[in-house]
Amino acid sequence: MAEKKTARPLARVSRQRLYEQLMKQILEYVEDAQLGPGDHLPPERELADSLGVSRATLAQALVALEVLGVIDVQHGTGAVLVYRPSVAKLVKELQEHRNRLPEIVEARSALEVKLAELAASRRTPEDLDAIGAALEAMEREIAAGDRGAHGDELFHRAVTQAAHSPVLAQMMTFIAEMVLETRLESLGQPGRPEQSLASHRRIAEAIRAGEADVAARAMQSHIELVSDVALLK
Known part of the structure; x- marks a missing residue:
C-alpha cells in the first residue's frame, strides 16, 4: 500500500x-x-x-x-x-510601502523627539518666529480647505533648525522623502489636519517655554497620532 x-x-x-x-x-x-x-x-x-x-x-x-x-x-x-x-506593479509598490511604514515611524520617533527636546533648550527668537510662521501657514491652508501639508513640512523643518544639531538635521534630510509619504497619508485622514495642527501648537508652546521634557513628550504623542494611518490597519 x-x-x-x-x-x-x-x-x-x-x-x-x-x-x-x-x-x-x-x-x-x-x-x-x-x-x-x-x-x-x-x-x-x-x-x-x-x-x-x-x-x-x-x-x-x-x-x-x-x-x-x-x-x-x-x-x-x-x-x-x-x-x-500596471495593476501588478501597483500591488507590488503598495506592499513595499506598507512594509516600510513601521520603519519610517521608528526613525521619526528616534530623531524628531530628540530634535524637539533640543529645540526647547537651544531655540533663538528667529527660530520661534519660523515655528510661528509655519503654524500660521498650516492654519491658512486648512481654512482654505486644503490638508496643510506644506505648513506641516515647514513646521517640522523649523523645529529641526531650532535644535541646532547639524548631524541630526542631515539625518532628517536623508529620510525626508520617506517622511513625506507618512505626511500625505496622515493628513489625508478625515479630521487629521486639524488634529495635527493642534498637536503642533502643543509642541510649539513647550519649545517656546523652554520645557525640553514636555516638548519631547508632545512630539512623541504627535508622531503616534500621525502614524495612525489606514495602510497600517
Missing part, C-alpha cells in the same frame, strides 16, 4: 482592503479611458458615485495613489495623473 503523502497546510487568503480594490478600479478606469500623464481624473463626487462608495472611503484610495506617485492631488484642481503603472 502506497504511503499517504502529507498535504501542505493551506495558506491563509488575505482579505483585500476596500481602498485597495478602489485603487485597482481607478487604475482600470485610467487604462480604459486611455488617460496619460497630465490628464485629470473625474471629480471626487463623480468618482465616489460611480464606484458606489463614500467620499471618505474614496479619499483613502486617492491618498494611497498619491503616496505611490501615481497621481498628484492639488486643492481646487483635483487629481492629476502622474504616471500609469
